[in-house]
Amino acid sequence: MSAANDKNDYLDYTPQTFPAPEPTAEQDRTRIHYLNNENTLRSWLLTVDHKRIGLLYLFSVTFFFLFGGIAAMLVRTNLITPTGAILELDQYNKAFTAHGTIMLFLFLIPVIPGVLGNFLIPMMIGAKDLAFPKLNLLSWYVFMAGASLFVWQLLVGGIDTGWTLYPPYSSKYSQNSILYAGLGIFVTGFSSILTGVNIIATIHKMRAPGMTWGRLPLFCWAMYATSVIQLLGTPVIAVTVVMLAVERVFGVGIFDPNLGGDPILFQHMFWFYSHPAVYIMILPGMGVISEVLTCFARKNIFGYKAVAWSSVGIAVVGFLVWGHHMFISGQGYYLGMVFAFLTMLVAVPSAIKVFNWTATLYGGSITYQAPMIHAIGFIVLFTIGGLTGLYLGTMGTDIHLHDTYFVIAHFHFTMVGGMMFAWQAGLHFWWPKMTGKMYSDFWSRLAAVIMITGFALTFLPQFVVGYLGMPRRYPNYPEEFQFYNIMSTAGASIQGLGYLMPVFYLTASLFFGRPAGNNPFKATGLEWQTQSPPHPHNFETTPAVYFGPYEYGVENGLSIFTNENGDHLPTDTTTPKEGVTSGS
Amino acid sequence: MAASTSAAGPVAHHFDSMNQQHATVRLGMWLFLVTEVLFFGGVFCAYTAYRIWYPQDFDAGSAALNVGIATVNTFLLLLSSLTITLAIRSAYVSDRRGLQRNLLLTIVLAAAFLGLKAREYHLDYEEGLIPSTEMIRKMEKVEVVDPKTGEKSIRQEEVLVSKFNHALVEVLDREGYKGVPGKDYDPYRVQLFFMFYYSMTGLHVLHMVIGLGLLTWQFILASNGFFDYQSRYVYIEAMSLYWHFVDMVWMFILPLLYLCGPHTFDQAVHQFKHAIGMSGSH
Numbered sequence: 088m089s090a091a092n093d094k095n096d097y098l099d100y101t102p103q104t105f106p107a108p109e110p111t112a113e114q115d116r117t118r119i120h121y122l123n124n125e126n127t128l129r130s131w132l133l134t135v136d137h138k139r140i141g142l143l144y145l146f147s148v149t150f151f152f153l154f155g156g157i158a159a160m161l162v163r164t165n166l167i168t169p170t171g172a173i174l175e176l177d178q179y180n181k182a183f184t185a186h187g188t189i190m191l192f193l194f195l196i197p198v199i200p201g202v203l204g205n206f207l208i209p210m211m212i213g214a215k216d217l218a219f220p221k222l223n224l225l226s227w228y229v230f231m232a233g234a235s236l237f238v239w240q241l242l243v244g245g246i247d248t249g250w251t252l253y254p255p256y257s258s259k260y261s262q263n264s265i266l267y268a269g270l271g272i273f274v275t276g277f278s279s280i281l282t283g284v285n286i287i288a289t290i291h292k293m294r295a296p297g298m299t300w301g302r303l304p305l306f307c308w309a310m311y312a313t314s315v316i317q318l319l320g321t322p323v324i325a326v327t328v329v330m331l332a333v334e335r336v337f338g339v340g341i342f343d344p345n346l347g348g349d350p351i352l353f354q355h356m357f358w359f360y361s362h363p364a365v366y367i368m369i370l371p372g373m374g375v376i377s378e379v380l381t382c383f384a385r386k387n388i389f390g391y392k393a394v395a396w397s398s399v400g401i402a403v404v405g406f407l408v409w410g411h412h413m414f415i416s417g418q419g420y421y422l423g424m425v426f427a428f429l430t431m432l433v434a435v436p437s438a439i440k441v442f443n444w445t446a447t448l449y450g451g452s453i454t455y456q457a458p459m460i461h462a463i464g465f466i467v468l469f470t471i472g473g474l475t476g477l478y479l480g481t482m483g484t485d486i487h488l489h490d491t492y493f494v495i496a497h498f499h500f501t502m503v504g505g506m507m508f509a510w511q512a513g514l515h516f517w518w519p520k521m522t523g524k525m526y527s528d529f530w531s532r533l534a535a536v537i538m539i540t541g542f543a544l545t546f547l548p549q550f551v552v553g554y555l556g557m558p559r560r561y562p563n564y565p566e567e568f569q570f571y572n573i574m575s576t577a578g579a580s581i582q583g584l585g586y587l588m589p590v591f592y593l594t595a596s597l598f599f600g601r602p603a604g605n606n607p608f609k610a611t612g613l614e615w616q617t618q619s620p621p622h623p624h625n626f627e628t629t630p631a632v633y634f635g636p637y638e639y640g641v642e643n644g645l646s647i648f649t650n651e652n653g654d655h656l657p658t659d660t661t662t663p664k665e666g667v668t669s670g671s
Numbered sequence: 672m673a674a675s676t677s678a679a680g681p682v683a684h685h686f687d688s689m690n691q692q693h694a695t696v697r698l699g700m701w702l703f704l705v706t707e708v709l710f711f712g713g714v715f716c717a718y719t720a721y722r723i724w725y726p727q728d729f730d731a732g733s734a735a736l737n738v739g740i741a742t743v744n745t746f747l748l749l750l751s752s753l754t755i756t757l758a759i760r761s762a763y764v765s766d767r768r769g770l771q772r773n774l775l776l777t778i779v780l781a782a783a784f785l786g787l788k789a790r791e792y793h794l795d796y797e798e799g800l801i802p803s804t805e806m807i808r809k810m811e812k813v814e815v816v817d818p819k820t821g822e823k824s825i826r827q828e829e830v831l832v833s834k835f836n837h838a839l840v841e842v843l844d845r846e847g848y849k850g851v852p853g854k855d856y857d858p859y860r861v862q863l864f865f866m867f868y869y870s871m872t873g874l875h876v877l878h879m880v881i882g883l884g885l886l887t888w889q890f891i892l893a894s895n896g897f898f899d900y901q902s903r904y905v906y907i908e909a910m911s912l913y914w915h916f917v918d919m920v921w922m923f924i925l926p927l928l929y930l931c932g933p934h935t936f937d938q939a940v941h942q943f944k945h946a947i948g949m950s951g952s953h
Contacts, residue, residue, distance in 0.1 A: 209685075214685065215684065215685035216684070216685035217685075218685075218695045218698075218699060219695075219699055220683075220685065222699075280703075280706050283702075283706075284699055284702045284703055284706070285699075287698075287702055288695050288698050288699045288702060291695075291698055292691060292694055292695040292698060293685075293691075293695070318702060318705055318706050318709075319705070319706070319709050320709075321706065322706045322707065322709040322710035322712075322713065323709055323710070323712070323713040325710060325713075326710050326711070326713035326714050326874070327713060329714075329870065329874070330714065330717065330866075330870060333866065333869070333870055334866075337801075337802050337803060337866070338803060338804050339802050339803065339804055339862055339866070340802075340866055341717060341721075341863065341866045341867070341870070346859065346860055346862050346863050346866075347721075347724070347725060347728075347857075347860045347863060348721070348863060349720070349721075352717055352720060356713055356716070356717065359713075624684075624685075629687070
C-alpha cells in the first residue's frame with residue numbers, strides 16, 4: 088500500500104504534488120486507464136493520446152532497431168576473417184550503410200523523443216496532452232511513411248555510400264536507390280521537426296500551476312534543448328538532401344565539380360545538421376540519467392541549474408563544431424583550428440553534467456536496480472567516449488586517427504554506451520508507469536550486466552586496432568588484426584543477446600508481472616503521483632506543483648502536505664496560487 | 672473564460688482556456704517558421720558561396736530570366752499579403768462573409784501567381800534553359816591550321832556543343848546581353864545558377880501550393896462560422912503568418928535571382944507581354 092493513504096507512514100522524499108491514492112485491487116480491476124479506455128484497432132491507429140502514440144513509437148523503433156542490429160551482425164560476422172567471411176564486397180558496403188543509417192535515422196534520433204518524450208513530457212509538467220495532439224499523431228505517420236520507404240529501398244536496392252552520402256559518389260556514380268532512400272530520410276526529418284515543435288510549445292504553454300522553470304524536471308530541460316536542435320538543424324539536412332536529389336535527377340548539380348560546384352560544400356551542410364544530430368541523440372539520454380540517478384541515489388541533483396543550462400549550452404555550442412569532421416577533407420587550415428578550439432569548448436558542458444552526476448552519487452543511498460545499473464554504465468562508457476573524442480577533435484592526432492576504427496569505437500561509446508544505455512535505463516525506469524506491471528528484478532539486472540560486458544568487449548579492442556591503423560569501412564584487413572576483430576565480434580554477439588533479453592522479460596511482465604503500484608521506485612516527479620497505467624487525461628484533476636523535482640532524502644516528505652492536526656492540506660487544484668482555472 | 676466554454680466547445684480537450692489555446696497555436700506556428708527559415712537558409716547559403724566565387728556567371732544567368740513575370744508576380748503576392756491580413760480582421764470581428772471574401776481574394780491572387788510561374792517555367796523549357804549534360808550537333812565556323820604550310824583557314828564543320836550552352840547564348844543574344852561567352856562568362860557554369868533558380872523557386876512554389884490548399888480548406892470551413900472570434904480565429908492568424916513567410920521568401924528570391932543581372936524596364940514590359948501573348952513575336 089502506498090504511503091499516501093496513511094498519514095503516519097514515513098516518506099524519505101517530498102513528491103512534487105500530493106500523490107494520488109493507491110487503488111485497491113478491486114478498483115484496479117475496474118479502473119479506466121489509457122490502455123483500456125478504448126480497445127479497437129482504430130482507437131490505436133487514430134489515437135491522439137500522447138501515451139498511446141509513445142507506445143506506437145516504441146513498437147516501431149524496436150522493430151527498426153532489430154533491422155539495424157541484423158545489419159550490424161552481418162558486418163561483424165564478415166569481419167571474423169581478414170578476407171571477409173560471408174559477404175561480397177558490394178554486400179558489405181550495403182550492410183554497414185544499412186546499419187549506420189537505420190540506427191541513426193530510425194532508432195537513435197526518434198527513440199527517446201518519440202517514446203519517452205511523448206509519454207512523459209505532458210505528465211511531468213502536469214498537462215493533459217502535448218500542445219498539438221493531432222500533429223503528434225501525424226508525426227508518427229510521417230515517420231512511418233519515411234522509414235518504410237527507406238527500409239524498402241534498402242531491401243530492394245540498398246545504398247553503399249555510408250550514412251554520410253558524400254557526393255559526387257552518391258550523386259553520380261553509386262548505382263543504387265539513393266534517390267528514394269534520400270526521400271525517406273527527408274520525410275522522417277519532418278517527423279522530427281513536428282515532434283520538436285510540439286515539445287517546445289508544450290513546455291512553454293502547458294505547465295501545471297506551480298510548475299516553474301526552476302521546478303521543471305531535467306528530462307524536460309534536456310528534451311527542450313533537443314527540440315531546439317531538431318528545429319534548427321533538421322531543415323538544413325532536408326534542403327541539402329533536396330539539392331543532392333536535384334543533382335541526381337538532372338545529372339548535373341550544385342555540388343558537381345564539373346560545373347565548378349564544390350563537394351566540400353555538401354560536407355559542410357551535411358555536418359551542420361549531422362554533428363548537432365549527435366546531440367539530438369545524446370541529450371535526451373542525459374535527461375533520463377538525471378532522473379534515474381537522483382531516484383536511486385536518494386539525493387537531490389547536485390547543481391540543478393548547471394545541469395539544466397549545460398543542456399542548453401550543448402545545444403548552442405554544438406552548432407559551431409561541425410568542421411571537426413572535415414579536418415582532412417580540404418577545408419581551410421585556420422578554419423580547422425577554430426573548429427578544433429570550439430570542439431574543446433563543447434566538451435565543457437558535457438563534463439559539467441558528468442561531474443554533477445558523480446557529485447550526486449557521492450554520499451547517496453544507492454540501490455542497484457536495473458535502471459541504475461544502466462545509468463552507471465552510461466556515465467562510465469559515455470565518459471570514455473567523450474574523452475576519446477578530444478583526441479579526434481585535435482587536428483594533429485586526428486590526421487592519424489581519422490577514418491580508423493578508433494573513430495568507430497569513439498562514437499559507439501557515446502551513441503551506444505551513452506544513448507543506448509540511457510534508453511534502457513529510461514525504459515526500465517518508466518516501464519512500470521507505462522504498463523502498471525513490474526518486470527523481473529533478476530533478469531533485468533542480468534541483462535544490464537550482459538549488455539555492459541558485451542559492449543566493452545566489442546568496442547575496447549577497436550580503440551587499439553584503430554590506433555594501430557585499421558581503417559573503417561574496409562571489408563579486408565591485415566592478418567595481425569584478426570584477434571581484435573574476433574574479440575569484437577564475440578562481444579557483439581554477447582551484446583545482441585543482452586538486447587534480446589528485455590524483449591522477453593518485459594513482454595512476460597505484461598502477463599505475469601506483479602502490479603507495480605503508483606510509485607514503485609518512490610520517485611518525486613509528477614508522473615509518479617498518478618496511477619499506473621495513468622488515466623487517459625494523466626491526472627484526475629490538474630495537479631498543483633509545490634516543490635522542486637528532486638526532493639529526495641528529506642526527514643518526512645509527506646508531513647509537508649499535512650497540517651498540525653494531521654489533515655491533508657487542500658490538494659484541490661482550483662484552490663492554490665496563480666489564478667488557476669480548472670478544465671471542467 | 673473557462674466557464675463560458677463546454678467540454679465539446681471550441682477549446683480543445685487538453686487546454687484550460689481559449690487564451691492558452693491561442694497562445695499555444697501562435698507559438699507553434701512561429702516555431703515552425705523558424706525551421707522554415709533554416710530550410711531556405713541552407714539553399715541561400717549555398718547560393719551565396721557560389722555567387723561570391725562566380726559573380727559573372729550568375730550575372731549572365733540572371734540576365735536570361737524573365738524579369739517581367741517576376742515583377743508582376745511580386746505585386747500579386749504583396750497584394751495577397753494584404754488580403755490575408757484583412758481576413759484576420761474579418762475573423763476577429765466575426766464577419767463571416769468578409770472572411771470568405773478575403774480568403775477567396777487571397778486564393779485568386781495565389782493562383783494567379785502560380786499560373787504565371789507555370790508560364791515562366793514553360794518558356795524556360797521552350798528556350799532550352801534546362802541544365803543537362805546533353806550535347807547537340809551544330810554547324811560552326813572552325814579555325815583550321817594546315818599542318819604543312821601553317822596557313823589558317825575558316826571552315827564550316829559539324830561540332831558537338833552542350834545543349835544548354837547553345838540555348839543560353841541564344842537567349843542572351845536576344846536579350847542584348849553584352850558579355851562574351853567563354854570570355855566574360857562560362858556558359859557551362861551558368862548551369863549552377865540555373866540549379867539554384869529551379870531549386871529556390873521550386874521550393875517556393877511547393878510552399879505556395881501547400882498554402883493554397885490550406886487556404887481553400889479554410890475558405891470551405893469559414894462558411895459556417897468555424898473561425899469566429901469566440902472559437903478558432905487564431906487559425907486564420909496562423910495561416911497568415913505562414914503566408915507572410917512565403918511572401919518574405921519571395922522578397923529574398925526576387926533580388927537574389929532576378930535582380931542580380933542587368934535588366935531594363937522596357938525589357939520587363941516586353942517579356943511580360945510576350946508571356947501572356949500580347950506581343951506578336953520577339
